[in-house]
Amino acid sequence: MADTAPRQAAPETMLSVNNIEVVYDDVILVLRGVSLEVPKGQIVTLLGANGAGKSTTLKAISGLLKTEDGEVTRGTVTFDGETISNQDPEKIVRKGIFQVMEGRRVVEDMTTIENLRLGAFTRRDKNVRRDMDMVMDYFPRLKERAGGLAGYLSGGEQQMLAIGRALMARPRMLLLDEPSMGLSPLLVKEVFGIIESINRDQGLTMLLVEQNASQALKLADYGYIMESGKVVLDGTQEELLSNEDVKESYLGGGEQRRSFKNLKSYKRRKRWL
Amino acid sequence: MNWDLLGQLVVNGVIVGMLYGVVAMCFVLIYKSTQVVNFAQGEFLLIGAWTCWAMLVWLEMPFWLGFLFTLAFMFVFGILLQVVVLKPLIGEPIISVIMLTIGLSIVFRALMSWMFGEFVKPFPQVFEADAVNVLGLQVQPAYIMSMVISVVIMVGFFYFFKYSRMGLAMRATAFDQQVAQSLGVSVKQVFAMCWAISALVSAVAGVVIGMVNGVSSALSFFGIKVFPAAILGGLDSIVGAIVGGLIIGVLENVSQYVDSQWLQLGGLYQIVPFYVLVIILMIKPYGLFGTKDIERI
Ligand SMILES: Nc1ncnc2c1ncn2[C@@H]1O[C@H](COP(=O)(O)OP(=O)(O)OP(=O)(O)O)[C@@H](O)[C@H]1O
Ligand SMILES: [Mg+2]
Numbered sequence: 196m197a198d199t200a201p202r203q204a205a206p207e208t209m210l211s212v213n214n215i216e217v218v219y220d221d222v223i224l225v226l227r228g229v230s231l232e233v234p235k236g237q238i239v240t241l242l243g244a245n246g247a248g249k250s251t252t253l254k255a256i257s258g259l260l261k262t263e264d265g266e267v268t269r270g271t272v273t274f275d276g277e278t279i280s281n282q283d284p285e286k287i288v289r290k291g292i293f294q295v296m297e298g299r300r301v302v303e304d305m306t307t308i309e310n311l312r313l314g315a316f317t318r319r320d321k322n323v324r325r326d327m328d329m330v331m332d333y334f335p336r337l338k339e340r341a342g343g344l345a346g347y348l349s350g351g352e353q354q355m356l357a358i359g360r361a362l363m364a365r366p367r368m369l370l371l372d373e374p375s376m377g378l379s380p381l382l383v384k385e386v387f388g389i390i391e392s393i394n395r396d397q398g399l400t401m402l403l404v405e406q407n408a409s410q411a412l413k414l415a416d417y418g419y420i421m422e423s424g425k426v427v428l429d430g431t432q433e434e435l436l437s438n439e440d441v442k443e444s445y446l447g448g449g450e451q452r453r454s455f456k457n458l459k460s461y462k463r464r465k466r467w468l
Numbered sequence: 469m470n471w472d473l474l475g476q477l478v479v480n481g482v483i484v485g486m487l488y489g490v491v492a493m494c495f496v497l498i499y500k501s502t503q504v505v506n507f508a509q510g511e512f513l514l515i516g517a518w519t520c521w522a523m524l525v526w527l528e529m530p531f532w533l534g535f536l537f538t539l540a541f542m543f544v545f546g547i548l549l550q551v552v553v554l555k556p557l558i559g560e561p562i563i564s565v566i567m568l569t570i571g572l573s574i575v576f577r578a579l580m581s582w583m584f585g586e587f588v589k590p591f592p593q594v595f596e597a598d599a600v601n602v603l604g605l606q607v608q609p610a611y612i613m614s615m616v617i618s619v620v621i622m623v624g625f626f627y628f629f630k631y632s633r634m635g636l637a638m639r640a641t642a643f644d645q646q647v648a649q650s651l652g653v654s655v656k657q658v659f660a661m662c663w664a665i666s667a668l669v670s671a672v673a674g675v676v677i678g679m680v681n682g683v684s685s686a687l688s689f690f691g692i693k694v695f696p697a698a699i700l701g702g703l704d705s706i707v708g709a710i711v712g713g714l715i716i717g718v719l720e721n722v723s724q725y726v727d728s729q730w731l732q733l734g735g736l737y738q739i740v741p742f743y744v745l746v747i748i749l750m751i752k753p754y755g756l757f758g759t760k761d762i763e764r765i
């Protein structure tokens with residue numbers, strides 16, 4: 196939080212999503228004009244309630260929308276200045292964007308090591324082994340379970356494996372979809388700590404989707420808040436953390452515990468538009 | 469009891485069973501990755517054997533050249549099958565694709581009969597015909613070769629799925645296509661490779677059988693025996709396919725022995741594997757190695 200000052204030298208934009216509209220099955224309109232930017236080397240978070248369209252936004256970027264009969268019908272997604280909307284996911288992975296999907300999604304009948312090697316599928320260089328060691332250093336728990344089936348890992352370990360597998364692709368940008376989902380508070384801290392150190396060590400650019408707004412805003416440089424298929428608010432970490440609406444709806448009332456009487460008002464979901 | 473004959477039949481059963489296992493593996497490979505039950509699996513053997521036969525007899529190629537050409541041809545054939553015939557059906561109900569494979573099997577069989585005739589044609593002699601003595605059993609060199617080739621293919625499959633990029637991608641695709649795509653795997657490419665490898669390896673089995681029994685449309689019936697082997701193994705397990713193949717091969721031969729010694733029903737052994745299949749499926753509905761929750765290969 197205090198260390199944001201040196202980062203403010205306005206880094207170049209790596210990814211920009213320009214007013215996209217997404218339709219599933221030709222009829223279901225889910226995103227209704229979403230725009231966001233992710234500057235190089237930063238962590239940007241995308242927050243919002245269930246069904247707001249966060250995962251859909253990530254899939255529109257990674258191309259996985261195609262696998263679910265979805266399509267970007269308006270607007271564009273550009274990565275390094277190149278338009279990538281509606282391209283095949285395997286092409287987009289090769290350009291350096293890697294999505295870690297919601298719900299971990301490790302290949303359960305493969306071992307930890309095999310999952311990691313699978314992450315390097317698009318690579319042809321000789322440094323795969325070295326990167327495997329790098330992943331094991333970030334996630335020592337995976338080292339202990341290296342030869343075991345991924346299906347028998349705990350939820351937290353599977354999440355670590357999913358992130359580690361993504362690192363094996365040596366992406367230039369990571370899209371993380373709710374890495375805290377289903378993890379205990381302690382594990383969330385651990386996983387988020389590792390995500391932050393990966394960003395710090397490697398300068399890896401990240402777009403982090405979360406429902407756990409307080410944790411996400413701790414590491415993000417910038418945040419967007421979505422509701423019903425639209426971005427309704429955006430701002431720097433400080434701006435969002437101090438915003439009253441954000442506090443009320445997403446941070447559960449901020450740092451101080453309020454009295455029980457006031458709790459009721461948190462249930463009233465406030466709309467921004 | 470005629471122990472010598474029984475021993476001989478068990479050995480034959482193992483040798484044939486391993487070939488069943490190899491072809492069943494090819495069948496499982498397609499089923500596991502693409503969910504297509506390939507009823508044209510037996511025709512892959514037929515096409516492979518006739519192709520090799522044509523290279524050796526019509527074009528008078530030396531064996532290894534003709535064999536390599538056959539492998540290359542079948543590989544391309546498998547890819548074309550996926551790209552030209554099956555790909556347009558992506559997104560259609562899987563039953564349409566299965567019906568299509570039944571159609572393909574009929575077309576291929578008719579085509580082969582038309583091109584090469586109905587009768588058995590002997591394969592040019594590649595290995596010595598004289599049986600050799602192995603541990604007191606008379607074994608034809610061609611059988612030993614068949615066994616060696618089967619083992620090499622099985623070990624090859626194991627390493628392929630365990631260590632190669634494409635093998636891992638196939639397993640990932642079989643587990644979850646969307647996950648595979650998120651890792652940069654092209655599902656279309658994986659499907660094409662499955663058909664190509666399945667066709668190529670089946671053709672090897674076809675050539676091996678052709679060398680022993682001659683080439684004829686009977687080869688495609690080999691495919692019918694492969695179904696019980698694959699189903700017995702659980703349809704989606706590579707190891708299961710091998711075990712299933714061995715069981716079917718040995719059973720077939722032992723029941724032939726029982727029949728010739730005591731029952732004299734004639735031809736009984738042809739259907740015994742199917743009885744056993746029914747009984748095993750009543751006890752274990754997922755086959756011996758089939759998936760319930762967590763999958764294995
Ligand atoms: N494949 C699909 N086909 C049709 N509609 C879909 C599909 N995927 C998502 N939707 C719809 O799009 C809307 C947004 O879904 P999305 O998964 O993007 O939300 P989300 O913000 O990620 O929610 P959550 O926090 O629960 O993951 C939902 O109403 C959902 O029902
Ligand atoms: Mg989601």
